[in-house]
Amino acid sequence: MRTYSFFSIVILLLFAVNSQAxxxxxxxxxxxxxxxxxTDKNIKSNIYAGGSNSNYLDVYYDKDDINNKxxxxxHIHGGAWxxxxxxxxxxxxxxxQSEGYVAVLPNYVLYPQGKIEEMVNDVYQSILWTYNNISKxxxxxxxxxxxxxxAGAHLIALTVxxxxxxxxxxxxxxLSPLPELKKLVLFNGPYDFDDYDALAQFLKKSNVDNxxxxxxxxxxxxxDDVSPxxxxxxxxxxxxxxxxxxxxxxxxxxxDKMVRESSANxxxxxxxxxxxxxxxxxxxxxxxNFEHSTLIDGARSDIRS
Numbered sequence: 660m661r662t663y664s665f666f667s668i669v670i671l672l673l674f675a676v677n678s679q680a681x682x683x684x685x686x687x688x689x690x691x692x693x694x695x696x697x698t699d700k701n702i703k704s705n706i707y708a709g710g711s712n713s714n715y716l717d718v719y720y721d722k723d724d725i726n727n728k729x730x731x732x733x734h735i736h737g738g739a740w741x742x743x744x745x746x747x748x749x750x751x752x753x754x755x756q757s758e759g760y761v762a763v764l765p766n767y768v769l770y771p772q773g774k775i776e777e778m779v780n781d782v783y784q785s786i787l788w789t790y791n792n793i794s795k796x797x798x799x800x801x802x803x804x805x806x807x808x809x810a811g812a813h814l815i816a817l818t819v820x821x822x823x824x825x826x827x828x829x830x831x832x833x834l835s836p837l838p839e840l841k842k843l844v845l846f847n848g849p850y851d852f853d854d855y856d857a858l859a860q861f862l863k864k865s866n867v868d869n870x871x872x873x874x875x876x877x878x879x880x881x882x883d884d885v886s887p888x889x890x891x892x893x894x895x896x897x898x899x900x901x902x903x904x905x906x907x908x909x910x911x912x913x914x915d916k917m918v919r920e921s922s923a924n925x926x927x928x929x930x931x932x933x934x935x936x937x938x939x940x941x942x943x944x945x946x947x948n949f950e951h952s953t954l955i956d957g958a959r960s961d962i963r964s
Contacts, residue, residue, distance in 0.1 A: 689747055696749040701756055703796065708765060709784035711777055716765035716785055717745055718796050719752035725797035730804065730841070733763045733789055735782060737809025737847075741770045761798035763789050767814070775817070775885045776829040782818045783834060790838045805843045805904075809918070812848025816887040816926070819843065823902045826884060842906035849918045850926035851888040888922075891929035899934040908940040 696702065696717075703718045721729075732755050736743040745752075745764040755762035767773075767781035790800045807815040822834040884890055907930065909923050923941070930939050 692747050692749040695753055696746055699749070699753050702749075702752070706788075708781075708788035710781040711768035711773060713766050713768040713772065714781040714784055715745075716763055716788070717749075717752060718793075719756035719762040719764070720796040720798070721756065725795070727797065728794065728799035728802075729759055729761050729797055730802040731761045731763065731789060731793050731798040731800070732804045732806055733765070733786060735765065735767070735785075735805070735807035735811030735815055737807070737811045738769070740775070740778065740810045743769070743810070761793060761796055763793070775814075778814050779818045779821060780829045782814050783822060783828075783837070786818070786837055786840075800838070802841050803838075804841050806846070807844075807848065808846040809848060812845035813850055813887070815843060816845060816848065816850055817885070817890075819902055819904060820887045820890055821884065823899075824890070826890075837903055840904040842908065843904055844908045844910070845923075846910045847912070847918055848909075849922050850886060851922045852886045888926045888929055891926070891933050894933045896932050897935055900936055902934060902937065904937075906938045906940065908942065910942045913943070 696704075699719070701719055701722055703720070705715045706718065708714045708716050734748060734751055734755075736745055736748050738744075745766050748764055752762040752764045763785070765781070765785035767785070768777045773781075786803070786805070789798070789803060793800050793803075805815045805819070807813075819837065819840070821828055822837045825833050825835065828834050909927060911918075911920055911923050920943075927939055927941060930937055
């Protein structure tokens with residue numbers, strides 16, 4: 660019987676991390692995730708979900724128990740829209756599966772192969788694939804949680820809002836509303852791109868080469884509707900009952916030098932103004948030296964010990 664909620668797993672992860680995570684820790688974390696990906700027997704790997712040629716996903720599930728339907732977590736990786744992979748979060752998938760969830764970890768197209776619209780479409784297709792197919796893996800498609808870190812958190816928020824509002828996204832096509840979701844859990848995401856210097860700082864600290872930062876920003880963020888905060892600013896107060904998800908939870912930490920806290924705060928303010936019925940939760944961790952990627956990169960303890 661499962662005794663942990665999704666937020667309990669977040670706390671479990673927090674206590675498992677090394678709060679001084681650096682380059683060496685990231686290398687160790689990546690190695691551990693790849694080993695886990697190879698050795699975990701409860702993974703169905705590289706399922707094509709539609710969209711771009713990058714949009715393959717892994718499902719972490721209990722192969723011996725697919726009749727009892729479980730809550731589902733779709734986790735979208737970060738990487739400044741230019742890097743990252745589902746493989747780097749393999750231990751998160753296994754952790755969720757071991758705690759009684761079915762976990763879905765997708766890839767999505769990255770720059771320069773795609774811009775924000777293509778990334779949104781991949782995330783959108785991954786959610787639809789999960790809704791339509793997850794019951795075969797023991798998942799309950801009426802209990803889907805979306806989770807994302809950094810750029811992944813941004814893409815989740817943008818996808819949910821654009822689809823609910825039936826906005827144009829790719830190739831002059833309009834998104835249809837997604838099926839009802841249970842909640843969003845967003846870690847250290849950038850949502851507001853009005854501050855060029857802040858965005859440039861985020862990209863540089865994400866190891867995007869200084870020489871291409873300006874080009875990257877111009878090409879990737881030149882399209883309309885890349886900021887969920889800006890989209891909400893166009894809507895009237897108290898005009899949306901729900902964006903198709905009743906609960907949105909934001910996580911931020913005091914030592915995050917890559918994404919300014921104001922980015923989350925501005926988005927939260929607009930959410931509460933436009934959709935006061937949406938339950939918005941904010942978890943702020945301070946005093947533990949947690950940095951931008953501590954939660955994700957540091958989750959490397961042996962979850963089966």
